[in-house]
Amino acid sequence: MLTQLTHGIATMTRRRALAATAGLVLGLAASSPFAPAQAADDTIKVGILHSLSGTMAISETTLKDTILFLIDEQNKKGGVLGKKLEPVVVDPASNWPLFAEKARELITKDKVAVVFGCWTSVSRKSVLPVFKELNNILFYPVQYEGEESERNVFYTGAAPNQQAIPAVDYLMKEEKVKRWVLAGTDYVYPRTTNKILEAYLKSKGVAQDDIMINYTPFGHSDWQTIVADIKKFGSAGKKTAVVSTINGDANVPFYKELGNQGIKATDIPVVAFSVGEEELAGIDTKPLLGHLAAWNYFESIKTPANEKFIKEWQAYTKNPKRVTNDPMEAHYIGFNMWVKAVEKVKSTDPDKVIDALPGIEAPNLTGGVSKMLPNHHITKPVFIGEIKGNGQFDVVWKTPGLVAGDAWSKELEGSKDLIGDWVGKKCGNYNTKTNKCGGQGS
Amino acid sequence: MPALAGPFEDSVAKFANDEFSDTEAAIGEVAASGNALAPRIIGALQDGRLSADPDSKKVFITQTDGKIVDATTGAAVDKLPDNAAAVRLNNRLRRTVEAALGGLTLLSSDPAKRLAAAQSVFKSHEENLLPTVESALAKESVKPIKQAFAEARAAIILFKSDASDSDKLDAVAVVKARGDQEALALLTGLGDQPPLVAKAAASAVSSIQSNLAMWSMVQNAWYGLSLGSVLLLAAIGLAITFGVMGVINMAHGEMVMIGAYTTFVVQEVIRTRYPALFDYSLLIAVPLAFLVAGLIGVVIERTIIRFLYGRPLETLLATWGLSLVLQQAVRTAFGPTNREVGNPSWMSGAFELGQITITYNRLWILCFTLAVFAILLAMLRYTALGLEMRAVTQNRRMAASMGIATSRVDALTFGLGSGIAGIAGVALSQIDNVSPNLGQSYIIDSFMVVVFGGVGNLWGTLVGAFTLGIANKFLEPVAGAVLGKIAILVLIILFIQKRPRGLFALKGRAVEA
Helix, strand or coil: CHHHHHHHHHHHHHHHHHHHHHHHHHHHHHHCCCHHHHHHHHEEEEEEECCCCCCCHHHHHHHHHHHHHHHHHHHHCCCECCEEEEEEEECCCCCHHHHHHHHHHHHHHCCCCEEEECCCHHHHHHHHHHHHHHCCCEEECCCCCCCCCCCCEEECCCCHHHCHHHHHHHHHHHCCCCEEEEEEECCHHHHHHHHHHHHHHHHCCCCHHHEEEEEECCCCCCCHHHHHHHHHHCCCCCCEEEEEECCHHHHHHHHHHHHHCCCCCCCCCEEECCCCHHHHCCCCCHHHCCCEEEECCCCCCCCHHHHHHHHHHHHHCCCCCCCCCHHHHHHHHHHHHHHHHHHHHCCCCHHHHHHHCCCCEEECCCCCEEEECCCCEEEECCEEEEECCCCCEEEEEECCCCEECCCCCCCCCCCCCEEEECCCCCEEEEECCCCEECCCCC | CCCCCCHHHHHHHHHHHCCHHHHHHHHHHHHHHCCCCHHHHHHHHHCCCEEEECCCCEEEEECCCCCEEECCCCCEECCCCCCCEECCCCHHHHHHHHHHHHHHHCCCCCHHHHHHHHHHHHHHCCHHHHHHHHHHHHHCCCHHHHHHHHHHHHHHHHHCCCCCHHHHHHHHHHHHHHCCHHHHHHHHCCCCCCHHHHHHHHHHHHHHHHHHHHHHHHHHHHHHHHHHHHHHHHHHHHHHHHHHCCCCCCCHHHHHHHHHHHHHHHHHHHHHHCHHHHHHHHHHHHHHHHHHHHHHHHHHHHHCHHHHCCCHHHHHHHHHHHHHHHHHHHHHHHCCCCECCCCCHHHCCEEEECCEEEEHHHHHHHHHHHHHHHHHHHHHHHCHHHHHHHHHHHCHHHHHHCCCCHHHHHHHHHHHHHHHHHHHHHHHCCCCCECCCCCHHHHHHHHHHHHHHCCCCHHHHHHHHHHHHHHHHHHHHHHCHHHHHHHHHHHHHHHHHHCCCCCCCCCCHHHHC
16 A cells, blocks of 8 residues: 555656646747757667665665766767767656656656666566566666576676675685675575575585574664674684675674674674675774675775776765765666667667677776676676775785676576577577576576 | 895885785794884784885884884884885784784783783684793783683693693683683684593583573573663654554654764764764763754644544554655755764673673663663653643543643653654664664564553553563574564564553553543
8 A cells, every 4th residue: 555655646746747847848948949859859868767765775876876977977078979868867766666667657758768777686677577578778787696687688787606606715715714604684685695605605515504594684783693693603613704695774783783792804704795885884894894895896996997987976976075886887887888889889779789789898997898798797807805994995805807797607406507698599598408598587 | 125134124024015925924924033123013013003115115113102113123204105005904814913913912011912912812822822821821910811821821732732631631621611602612623632632622512502502591681681672762752652642653763763863963063073072972962862853743743743633544644654754854965875873982892791792882772771761751750741641641621621731732742752762863873774764664663562562551661672672582593583573573463362452451441532
């Protein structure tokens, strides 16, 4: 009932906004009769589908600003195909069904050429049918659980083999970790990632007794018992580490409890996959010194491209303290790839752009060049960073080169024979054993 | 590399290479050098005060008083070279540093340093430190530190391959007497031992384990009390607006959030203007949060709720809408991201009580909650306003006939409930995120506590909150956090079936009103 109600409120405000815009357009039309028609022809519309209210606003608002910033920069360079880019921002309000409605609105009403959006996997899953039905393009910038490759979606965040597996490898080699706590929030991303990690750890000879898996509800704030359990699990005489897929908001009380109970990174390091510069902005990081995060980008990485990006971003947001993070870089790469693809085919027609995107290369902010792969994932470097006292990360390890994203995990029984290939096989779940399209998934 | 005077200088210069392997080698060599500057170098490295210039390979110590000295000579330097950067560490190196520093500061004159050194040696149990530990043990006069040295010595002996069986058996006994999780970790990680020692160690492990299992019951009870105090704090304002007044106030959580944001604003002002007052920031925030949230409560009551008395469904919808409005207003004003509310020094850290860790922030919140509860109870019982509140909620028409301005009392009661929610926000800002969504996570729990405890009864809310907290914490280790929460909800549903009016039901005419 509550959902319907929000929807009602949303449509009502939309109608009012429409009326207001109509008035504005009429006013403009009166002064220069050709203006609206010209505007429609002269711009390419870019949809931005990120929550600006509700629980996910904390993470997604920044991504909306990022795309606005990138569009602004591109327009300063003259736009794309001689046309200016025009952002269309909608607010799906952290409400999963509303994501699908807003996506439909962007594509059918605003006629956008491409959409940048979504954060949670459930929001991505909810807009998928819309993008398939209306044949448009979605760039998805967040690390996710994998096990998906869709023709209309381009995944610029990390797949599990670009974040989780290298992080575990690092702990095994550098920290000689023998016992593992897999702690996560109870939803699809942590559950799938932990399933992959559990299979991977067992393949490396870790015994079942040395793996502890723990799930907590969204927004969990009382971590006393779990932190005490971790402490107990860690006192079995073997080096122990925590692999955390705890989602955004719940991290702050988790880290506070770790600090207060005196668990230091030198005793039991925690490596997190959802904690970045933004999340740390809300806590005093001194007690967290040395805890780890695995990402494909850190703000502290010193490359000319990154320094330029940070400078321009802080100038654009007029906030010299505004941090940057990994999903922002994913949008940066994705946006530039889309621009290159459009310029290559000289059209914004989704079919042409989708076919042109695999193989397109765009520089990332850490000194490499990322490439769009036939499975619609990209190549990225993987970095392990340790939390510093100032809320930033110190990179302590990185992969020697770029890692290609696997749409389907090689560790899981159901997906190890599957590949996504939208160039040769025209199939998102091609089974290399049976040579047939359509294994597991869609 | 430029030619340098001697091996100590060579070792120190390795810090400037910005390679973890070189830094590790440098730590080992410097610690073993016996140079008088070694403890200062390693200590500075641990605190991030050691900087190196990659070009000249010079290394500098920034002392705690801000003065800078050359690490190889100890000579004062005016300022750091421009391209000097702090020497980087990772976790492995931090452990190396701790162990090295432990060895170097065992004989320090500062008792706190000696204790820390003894503890780090207990963890690292480096064999070559045995003579130093033994001499430190012989010299030590402070009892707890002597104990720590004895434990460190035992740890080293247990890992020493050529120690005699009887020495090792004594060592097992010492570690067993320590009896905590670190002792357990040490004993379970022993590896190959002579059969007699292995047997003694195994029996020590099982005795420590059973002892710890007993302590874990105590620990669960403490965690339960602590969770209960948070629940009580969040629910106590609702016990007034919902419990006493009967208003289904979905915006209650947002009052908590506003209290937390008030704390944030207070801390910001203190940080920029009066940094010395930081430890008092919470004390200053409490009355302010009460006033801000209370005032907003009064405004809400006057402008919205007073038109909706006796229409629960409309109140529910209106206050729910209001909660969205308040959230978005805060989001617009302060931004969607978390705001940092610092912990004053007396709220950080923990102390050990037997084998359980009690964190100060939880302890203070428990005390604070009980204080708020007692004050509220006294207020309702002994003040004129309290009397009027009870009169109005028990029989509005009769109270009006006696000359009580009922609508004024309504506004004040709602303001009081909201103000207390604001106070709760101050405390919750210490353990949770300060974000616009802060209140949402507490609203369901608060209603659960009030309904379970019995609507209209403050004591019911108290007992309800602690019962739910303790039950939750005893279920959590068995069932997990998610299932534990579900189990609690199911139990409450069953309980409400049996006793629809909660634990402490009001009797008499108030029930029918």
